[in-house]
Amino acid sequence: MIKESNYERVYTGSEINGKFIQNYLEEAGIHSVVRNDGESAVRAGFGTNYINQTLVFVEKENLVRAKHLVEKAFVNSEISDAELEAEATQSRLEDEDLVTESNSTLIQTENKPKRSMLNLALNAGLLLYSLYRLYPLTQGESLPTFRIVLSGFIAVFCGYTLIKHFKN
Secondary structure (H helix, E strand, O other), X not given: OOOOOOEEEEEEEOHHHHHHHHHHHHHOOOOEEEEEHHHHHHHHOOOOOOOOOXXXXXXHHHHHHHHHHHHHHHOOOOOOHHHHHHHHHHHHHHHHHHXXXXXXXXXXXXXXXXXXXXXXXXXXXXXXXXXXXXXXXXXXXXXOHHHHHHHHHHHHHHHHHHHHHHHO
C-alpha cells in the first residue's frame, strides 16, 4: 500500500473474490484490508471506465500464512500444505531479504531534488527583487503591511529553496 506500510498484498482480482478471500482470512484469524481502486475512482468522480480490481492486504507478520490460505482457497489440487507453505515462503520473503540487504527500495526515489538552472535563476531573481522591495524599510520609510508580508514571504521561501538546493 505505502512504502513504509505494515501491510503486503496477497491477492488481486474481482470484488467478489476479494470479499471471499477477506472472509476466508477472517475465519482463519488473519485481519485483512480490502482496497478497491475502481470504487474509489467512482466515488471521487473520475468516472466508471476504471478497471474494477480489488486488492487484499494483510499484515507482514501474517504474510506467509495468508498466501498459503489464498492458494488453498482457489486451488483444489493435490498439493500438500507443506509444499504450499514452502512456495509462499520462497516467492516473496527471499526477494524481501535481498532488497533489505542491499539497502535499496523497490521504488527508487532521489534524495536530491533536480532543479534546472532556470529554476535556480528564478529563485535568485525573486529573492533579490523581494529584498529590493523591502529596502525602503532600512531607510526608515513606511511601507504597506501587505507589501511587507508578501515580499518577506517570497524572500524567506526563495532563500530557503536556494539554501536547501546548495546544501544537498
